[in-house]
Amino acid sequence: MNRETTNRIRFVLEDILPPFIRDSGAFRWAAQRVWGAHITHLANFRERAPFLSEKEYAELYRNHPRVHEGTDNSVACIRRILGSIEGETVCDIGCGTGALLSRIQSAHPDLHRLTGVDFVIDDASRLSGIEYVAAKVETLPFADAEFDTVICTHVIEHILDYRRAIAELRRIARRRLIIVVPREREYRYTFNPHFNFFPYTHSFLRAVQPVPSVYVCEDIGRDIFYSEERGAAD
Known part of the structure; x- marks a missing residue:
């Protein structure tokens, strides 16, 4: 299933019901017919969020069924990301299977450095010319302003301490930071292990305070695309 399809399903589940x-x-009973007992595990996971151990957190993500084929990003978001990259060094935080890294490499073959980061990198495709680093977004093992462009898609909604994560992304980005999150509402029973929910673009802007003077925040087919310029003044 691709992102465009799940976004259409989300429209019905989130905005119509x-x-x-x-x-x-x-609804839980009906969802279990499709998703099994995992729908209840996810509800319990969110309720216990402040008390989860790192082992519990990692195990749920390892056992979570993969919904999308390769990437959580829609075609429109990927196109927007590829057109927004600045500079010669790029880091994709939360790279997953490496699908977005592959698209970046094809669209920008002259990059001097392309890095993928995830707290579990077992699923990464290990493409030639791309370095992979296992790390958590809240504590990235990079120097200040190490990458011209830092990209983080469909990660912030999973991070309990998301403000710390955003601070880390800003710390390592020299010229541009790009973040994509789903535009969605919170309900007790969902099909994803999300902690944070942003039903409007201005909901996300509150999460990334302070917002710099040069930024973009727009709705792209039920996903929020955010980009900001980095620099000494920020």
Whole structure:
């Protein structure tokens, strides 16, 4: 299933179904017919978020069924990302399978350095010319302003301490920071292990305070694309 399809499904589940149905035992029962007991595990996971051990956190993500084919990004978001890259060094935080890295490498073959980071890099395709680093977004093993462009897609919604994560992304970005998150509402029963929910673009702008003077924040097919210029003044 691709991102465009799941976004259409999300429109029905999040914007058409009333909240009292989405949070009901009846919805859980119906969702279990498709997703199994995992739908309940996800609800419990969010309820226990402040108390989870690193082992529990990692195990849930390892066992979570993969919904999308290769990447969580839509074609429109990928196109927007590729057109927004600045400089000769790029780091993709939360690289997953490496699908976005592959697209970046093809679109920008002259990059001097292309790096992928994830806290579990077992799924990465290990493409030639790309370095892979296992690390958590809250504590990145890079120097200040080490990369011209830093990209982080479909990660912030998973991070409990997301402000610390955003601070780290800003710290290592020299020229541009790009973040993509789903535009979605929170309900008790969902099909993803998300902690943070941003139903509007201005919801996300509150999360990235302080917003610099030069930025872009727009809705692209139920995903929020955010980009900001980095520099000494920021």
